[in-house]
Amino acid sequence: MASESDPAPSNFIRSMIEKQAASTVATRFPPEPNGYLHLGHAKSICLNFGIAQDFNGWTNLRFDDTNPDKESEEFMTAIKRDVEWLGFQWKSLCYASDYFDDLYSCAVALIKSGDAYVDSLSAEEIREYRGSLKEPGKESPYRNRSAEQSLELLEEMKSGKHNEGDHIVRLKIDMASSNMNMRDPAIYRIKKTHHYRTGDKWSIYPLYDYTHCLSDAIEGITHSLCTLEFEDHRPLYEWVIEKVKASSVAVELGSPVQTEFGPLNLEYTVLSKRKLIELVQKGLVSGWDDPRMPTISGLRRRGFTPDSIREFCRRIGVTKSSAVIEISVLETVIREELNESAERRMAVLEPLKVVITSLADDHNEILQFANHPNKPELGSRQLPFTREVYIEQSDFEEDPPPKFKRLVPGGEVRLRSSYVIRCDEVIKDENGKITELHCTHDPDTLGKKPEGRKVKGVIHWVPAGHSVKSEVRVYDRLFNQPNPLAEDNYLDAINSDSLVVMEDAQLEPALASSAVGSSYQFERQGYFAVDEDSTAERPVCNRIVSLRDTWS
């Protein structure tokens, strides 16, 4: 497992910073509070906070709250929790809305300097005037109206005198630019929505391209790291800061530099907030923290740890290409961590009763079980061995496939940390369904190999009268396609078997009072975490990940 001493791997951003020998490295993680954080954000968080840490700098958490239609306090709360849970501390908690007054002053200054204007074209007209990828746009007839007139209209927009869509503030750049972002981008729109933080003060809200760069500059961010899709926005980012600096506004601005890195893509899932919102809203998952979701909260509930997610981010690297990461990378990081740290327990997910006829009805032999096969310091626990036990249905086959090394009629198998048993009789009901097995045990096999023969198989079990009935939720990938977006509709690729509930699982008694969130290895099956749906009478466990399986 990765330790704190594992150095962050080299990447192009770190190399760049090393060459710069900058005095400070100031970054920010700037989510819009319109949803929950997911693995893609984790990559950005680890990059932004990690790189600042390593260069003795700092990182702000900034909510990009410029679109009150979609944003809420619930999301801000969840985001803060997730960043902290991942193990990072921000220097300042900031909000783009903190800068609304400054941003407005800057807009006034840009109008005065002739770098912005109020346009009164409709949205459709603006789209037509914008031209296409291959054809230049046309200038709005309002583009050259006087600064005084624009200022007057802006003031009216701000005070709510106009309806949404009536006017808009645009930068005056170049309608013929080959970069669409430079064709007089909009920077303020009328929106008469209550804002969680600023209330009803504003009836205009600034747009991303205008807000983000200035927010970075105001906070003194040195390295503004974002994903590849914003590459085309960089010239605009720089243009805005330069023009505002050249104006006479009394807003102090630093000189942030935007650098873009490749977004994270993970097989068998989707990592776009819009689509995750859709999954939640359509009820295709139980919520943002559904253990199948690639959200931080979903992974946490599933049983992933902050360390494992940070290690995942370390392993995938940071480059300028859009990587598609195999799911095995994620599975491996949590397996590696839990293999070291998780205590072993026995649990039978689909029970089959076994009667050991060679034992007395009241046989109750206390056996000792190591909590970890390679770590004696983790201690041991006791488990009674009784006449009736449960084994896994899949550990018995009347007609076994080749190389099957579990229990078969007339065959022997080792009950884990206990005795070797032989299957004497298969009991079935009138439908031919196996209801129980009658076996005999070899009393001379506790802690030693049987005489004169080899028993290859070892299976897990629980004592029938002493086990705890519980619900075990076996999760699988949410989509059945490596790339759900390759479908016409990605929802067609939803895996209908992504959750299988084992209603009759039997846990060994030591698991009865496990704390919510604690995780264990259920021997031979995988790693499981105790879910928050657990009750005192009925624990609920989530399968985090199966054990590696080179047989089936």
Added chain:
RNA sequence: UGGGGCGUGGCCAAGCGGUUAAGGCACCGGGUUUUGAUCCCGGCAUUCGUAGGUUCGAAUCCUACCGCCCCAGCCA
């Protein structure tokens, strides 16, 4: 035939003119094992999208071509 990016093994990814082309995941052996787990040992790119060129020497420099991604929200 608008602009911006990216192409190193199945998936990531180091590499920055001289290395036998790191490492991880995956996969394939073999050993240990009372978890078909773990652990251990071994294998896994004569080659860096393709074709030319520069150079004593190229994944690294140049040229052309090919492929993939992003951009026409009053979203971020």
